[in-house]
Amino acid sequence: MHSTERRSFLKNSFVLASGALLGVPAHGQEKRSSGKAEPGQPKPADKKQIIRTLGRTGLRMPVVSMGVMNSGNPALVRAALEAGMTHFDTAHGYQKGRNEEMLGNVFKDYPRDAFTIATKVQSESGDSPAAVLDWLSKVDVSLKRLQMDSVDILYLHSVGSRERALAPAMLEALQKAKESGRTRFVGLSTHSNEPEVLDAAVESGVYDVVLTAVNFKQDHYPSVKAAIARAAKAGVGIVAMKTMAGGYYDRAKTLPINCKAALKFIVQDPHVTTAIPGFTTFDQLAENNSVNYDITLTEEERDSLAAGSLEGGLYCQQCSHCVSGCKNNVPIPSYMRAYMYTYGYRNLGLAHAVLSEIGTKQDPCLDCASCTAECVKGFPVRDRIADVRRVSEIPEEMLA
Amino acid sequence: MSRGYVIRSAVMAVAFLLLPLAVMSGESEPDVFPGVPGWTLLRDSTVYTPATLWEYINGAADLFLSYEFQDLHIAYYRTSPEIEIRAEVYKHASGEDAYGMYSQERSPQNAAVPCGAEGYSDLGMLNFVAGPWYVKISSNQTGDQSQSGLVSIASAIDSLLNQPHRLPAGFDLLPQENRVPRSEQYVSRDFLGYSFLSGAYMADFGAGSGCRIFVLPKQNPAAAQSAYDAFLRVASSAERNKEDVFVRLHDPHHGNVDLILRGNVLAGIIGCVDTHALRSALLKTLP
Ligand code: SF4
Numbered sequence: 001m002h003s004t005e006r007r008s009f010l011k012n013s014f015v016l017a018s019g020a021l022l023g024v025p026a027h028g029q030e031k032r033s034s035g036k037a038e039p040g041q042p043k044p045a046d047k048k049q050i051i052r053t054l055g056r057t058g059l060r061m062p063v064v065s066m067g068v069m070n071s072g073n074p075a076l077v078r079a080a081l082e083a084g085m086t087h088f089d090t091a092h093g094y095q096k097g098r099n100e101e102m103l104g105n106v107f108k109d110y111p112r113d114a115f116t117i118a119t120k121v122q123s124e125s126g127d128s129p130a131a132v133l134d135w136l137s138k139v140d141v142s143l144k145r146l147q148m149d150s151v152d153i154l155y156l157h158s159v160g161s162r163e164r165a166l167a168p169a170m171l172e173a174l175q176k177a178k179e180s181g182r183t184r185f186v187g188l189s190t191h192s193n194e195p196e197v198l199d200a201a202v203e204s205g206v207y208d209v210v211l212t213a214v215n216f217k218q219d220h221y222p223s224v225k226a227a228i229a230r231a232a233k234a235g236v237g238i239v240a241m242k243t244m245a246g247g248y249y250d251r252a253k254t255l256p257i258n259c260k261a262a263l264k265f266i267v268q269d270p271h272v273t274t275a276i277p278g279f280t281t282f283d284q285l286a287e288n289n290s291v292n293y294d295i296t297l298t299e300e301e302r303d304s305l306a307a308g309s310l311e312g313g314l315y316c317q318q319c320s321h322c323v324s325g326c327k328n329n330v331p332i333p334s335y336m337r338a339y340m341y342t343y344g345y346r347n348l349g350l351a352h353a354v355l356s357e358i359g360t361k362q363d364p365c366l367d368c369a370s371c372t373a374e375c376v377k378g379f380p381v382r383d384r385i386a387d388v389r390r391v392s393e394i395p396e397e398m399l400a
Numbered sequence: 401m402s403r404g405y406v407i408r409s410a411v412m413a414v415a416f417l418l419l420p421l422a423v424m425s426g427e428s429e430p431d432v433f434p435g436v437p438g439w440t441l442l443r444d445s446t447v448y449t450p451a452t453l454w455e456y457i458n459g460a461a462d463l464f465l466s467y468e469f470q471d472l473h474i475a476y477y478r479t480s481p482e483i484e485i486r487a488e489v490y491k492h493a494s495g496e497d498a499y500g501m502y503s504q505e506r507s508p509q510n511a512a513v514p515c516g517a518e519g520y521s522d523l524g525m526l527n528f529v530a531g532p533w534y535v536k537i538s539s540n541q542t543g544d545q546s547q548s549g550l551v552s553i554a555s556a557i558d559s560l561l562n563q564p565h566r567l568p569a570g571f572d573l574l575p576q577e578n579r580v581p582r583s584e585q586y587v588s589r590d591f592l593g594y595s596f597l598s599g600a601y602m603a604d605f606g607a608g609s610g611c612r613i614f615v616l617p618k619q620n621p622a623a624a625q626s627a628y629d630a631f632l633r634v635a636s637s638a639e640r641n642k643e644d645v646f647v648r649l650h651d652p653h654h655g656n657v658d659l660i661l662r663g664n665v666l667a668g669i670i671g672c673v674d675t676h677a678l679r680s681a682l683l684k685t686l687p
């Protein structure tokens with residue numbers, strides 16, 4: 001065997017063995033093309049857009065919409081409209097109102113039925129008659145900024161409990177907003193205690209739509225997914241946010257999430273009508289919009305998510321909580337990062353580089369009777385250190 | 401010094417850096433809330449970090465994070481009868497980041513206040529930026545006492561922060577002539593929707609004309625050249641008259657852009673029909 005071939009054979013064997021060891025789950029998807037659009041051509045010409053109905057509202061929209069929160073760029077909103085996105089999500093508080101104003105200036109040039117718009121208004125005045133008036137007056141400010149008489153969906157912003165979702169004053173405010181024509185439909189947004197809030201939204205009989213945080217990285221993803229299914233079956237439209245889970249696995253932003261894969265993963269759930277990623281570039285628009293034409297996860301995308309979603313299993317948050325518990329001051333986060341690179345990214349080169357920085361090939365736990373380092377995610381740090389340390393013994397030239 | 405010691409020290413240093421701010425003792429944080437005569441100061445013990453800012457401002461947190469938000473301290477100033485003023489002090493990684501976030505939220509209609517590098521006020525609110533701090537002061541009450549309280553508290557915080565009253569230096573590359581006051585913006589990334597354009601200083605020129613000039617000072621000429629080349633690649637056309645230092649490109653999303661590369665600075669004029677005067681003015685401020 002030629003030496004180069006031999007190197008890659010050894011490398012692949014190790015990687016394959018790693019995968020087998022982990023038993024990385026597949027999501028039962030067939031392998032198909034990614035449907036990636038070329039930059040500047042966000043609308044793949046040869047594919048049909050995937051459109052879903054938003055619960056009992058009957059609103060129809062592509063599976064990927066635009067969360068406008070991160071972009072004050074009107075050209076990007078126009079480009080999204082022209083690429084076939086039709087639903088846009090903003091909030092009273094984004095950019096202190098500049099976000100709504102920017103959208104108002106863009107949308108005034110389009111027919112009202114060319115798009116649907118949702119805004120969110122938070123209630124800060126408790127559960128009282130004054131809170132109703134205060135909230136409705138903020139809604140009026142939003143409508144003025146948007147240069148519209150009515151939005152399509154008006155959310156009560158940031159609801160984190162059943163009690164808040166069912167607060168009588170806020171239910172009254174939402175109904176008044178609908179009756180007065182300020183909005184066609186009402187909803188709530190939630191990014192904490194999502195299952196409880198989703199169930200309460202159904203129980204209320206008031207909310208037409210729930211905008212919920214949901215992503216493959218959530219520890220409680222199964223219960224969020226189940227609650228989404230219950231709400232969807234009750235006719236509540238589901239819009240997904242935070243699908244990309246912050247874009248990185250770690251605080252230091254060294255481990256990027258495959259955002260397109262994360263988006264596809266969420267919209268593969270037929271109970272989710274649309275997701276609202278907050279893109280800021282034309283290239284990201286093209287990439288996100290390609291999902292509107294093909295939600296199938298490629299093998300590579302499936303692998304990257306599977307590695308990250310093994311019940312939170314591989315991805316060390318680099319929080320360093322474990323460090324103080326280790327009597328030998330072992331750089332556990334670095335070892336766990338190398339472990340992630342090895343089994344999550346299947347990138348032995350990166351893992352080797354991290355281990356080289358640590359500077360020793362020895363098992364640092366050898367003289368330790370029992371492990372006292374506690375990982376917030378419950379990782380068996382000692383076992384993983386012993387396992388991944390072996391990568392440092394692979395000659396560097398084999399990893400080139 | 402043993403290798404183990406060095407590694408241990410490094411680990412401890414990394415561990416320290418990664419500790420959530422909320423866990424760290426308040427002693428290491430500079431105090432950002434001064435006492436103000438006639439007002440009782442009540443500090444909120446919660447310090448928001450990049451990981452928790454969304455708990456306070458929901459989805460608006462994303463934009464703060466893109467401007468390298470570091471922490472948020474909150475305090476309340478109370479006086480009788482029953483006036484409460486909330487002071488929020490957002491710290492960013494740099495003066496540019498703080499100004500960038502501030503300028504994303506600034507309303508052109510609001511009245512200027514002489515606080516920090518720049519500030520403005522409206523009924524029940526006063527915002528200003530000072531060095532890496534973006535300060536927001538607000539009250540639900542909008543009477544005279546509350547309004548004057550906003551100003552006193554803002555001035556006291558501004559004095560305590562003790563930052564130069566000037567815009568970030570990158571704005572010096574923009575002409576002064578015809579610049580619309582308080583139209584300056586700093587865009588940290590994805591300027592004009594392009595990932596290859598980061599760290600842009602921009603301002604409007606000639607009120608109501610739609611003309612804007614932007615400058616992107618880069619670390620070195622090669623980085624500026626690379627951004628310039630990338631911009632030319634997305635253009636649907638580009639032309640340059642003989643001996644002209646500007647190239648006019650047609651951007652598919654933004655129309656005509658007059659682009660110039662000078663040393664480590666990429667600059668351009670956008671949204672303008674007649675760019676003649678702005679070109680001359682810009683040439684005087686570029687390196
Ligand atoms: S076994 Fe646990 S406590 Fe002991 S050295 Fe290893 S990581 Fe540290």
Ligand code: SF4
Pocket residue numbers: 315316317318319320321322323332333336374375376377378379381
């Ligand atoms: S506590 Fe767990 S997640 Fe945090 S750094 Fe240690 S190993 Fe990683």
